Amino acid sequence: MAKSKVFDIVEKALSGILIDKEEIDLLFRVPLKTEEAMVIQYGSRKMSEHLSRGKAEIHGQVGINIGPCPKNCQFCSFASSNKVFPTNSVLSLEDIIARCQDFEDVGANAIYLMSTANFSFARYVEIAQEVRKNLKPETVLVANVGDFTYEQALALKQAGVNGVYHALRLGEGTVTGIDPSLRLNTFKAAKEAGLALGTCVEPVGPEHSVEELVEKTLIARESNPVFSGAMRRITLPGTPLSKYGMMSEAKMAHILAVVRLAMGPDILGNCTHEPNVYGAAAGANLIWAEVGSNPRDIAGETQKNRGFSVEKCREIFWEADWEVLSGPSQFFLSAI
Ligand code: SF4
Known part of the structure; x- marks a missing residue:
């Protein structure tokens, strides 16, 4: 691979021009521990610093149910x-x-309420409404729920929800029981109802091809979210996917850096999960603290196991030499 080609693509992304499918594919294929890989991470960090004006964000998620x-x-x-x-x-x-x-x-710069996909939507809306009443008016409230219709998106909006987290996941429809078109319809419903969208290329494992990473990166970009990024799949012991193992933080740093460069200048946020210094240093300007239930954890109260506190997330950003935003999420405020 010609070195100059990678440098040119990074320069193109930094100049504000969207890089194309072939260019994204090429960046994903750059081997780790090379000069080109470091240039990709440098470009990603530079772009994130510029787009979020040097401020990273910590969002807090409350998982409300288990089952x-x-x-x-x-x-x-x-x-x-x-x-x-x-x-x-x-x-x-x-x-x-x-x-x-x-x-x-x-x-926390935004607060998410997460439920499982089969949790009663009507009850979820009631809970969101009560939560909204008990938060400061300027606090950004985000729903992380199953797929929903336009009418349901409106109900979320009326309950005081500002945005949603939703993703067309890697392996959707193959390792999940959800038709990919349903996920895309939910993106559309959220947008039409005036809910800002956060998304991510997730959950990445060693089993995923570059072709699928490129496809999901482009879907994320086309959904016009306020943030994207990359999250790894956490191995749940004894489950079918555990045979593939897990991505290292170093490999994820490369992937989130490529996603950052691919998103272009209109998508301010670049997340990674679970929080880590390597990812933040490579351009992740959004990480999550978590309490309650967590789909990556086998403990029902994730704050006692995998879930990080806001304080721990602050330490991670400090180690990666990021300042943390004070006040409501600028990623979401840019779209609502
Ligand atoms: S990620 Fe978990 S909670 Fe969500 S739809 Fe799939 S199985 Fe249900």
Whole structure:
């Protein structure tokens, strides 16, 4: 591979021109531990620093329920088929509100309410409405739920939700029980209802081809989100995907850097999950703290296991030499 070609593509992305499918493909194929790979990460960091004016964001997610989900996404601990959580439970409304207020108190830039896909949508809207009433008006509230219609998107909006997290995942329709077109319809419904969209290329594992990474990167870009990025699949022991192992943080840093460069100048945020210094140094300007349920965890209260606190996320950004934004998420505010 000609060195100059990679340098040219990075320069093109930094100049604000969208790089094309072949160029994205080429960047994904650059081997780690090469000068070209470092230039890709340098370009990604530079672009993220510029687009978010040197400020990274920490968002806090409250997982509100646990239980077997019939969609059976093989990477998720809630999948019925994975048999991690055989029974249903939901946090009390008081507890959900208290956890959201805790995130607000410690300076999370946005607060997400996550439920499993089969959780009652009507109940979710009631909870979101109560949470909204108990947060500061300027706090950004984001829904992370299953697929929904335009009418349901409007109900979220009316409940005081500002945006949604949604993704067309790697292996959608193959390792998940969800038709990819349903995910895309949800993107559309959210947009039409005036909800800002955050998305991500996820969950990445060693089993995924460059072709699929490119396809999902382009789908993310075309969905016009306020942030994209890359998240790795966490191995759930004893589940079918565990045979593939997991991506290292170094490999994920390369992938999130390519995604950053591919998104172009209109998409301000570039996330990674789970939070790590390598990813932040390579251009991730958004990471998450988590409490309650978590589809990557086998513990029902993720803050006692995999979930990071806002404070821990601050330390990660400090180590990566990022300043953290104070106040509501600029990524979401740019679109609402
Ligand atoms: S990722 Fe969502 S839809 Fe899939 S099994 Fe888990 S909760 Fe259900």
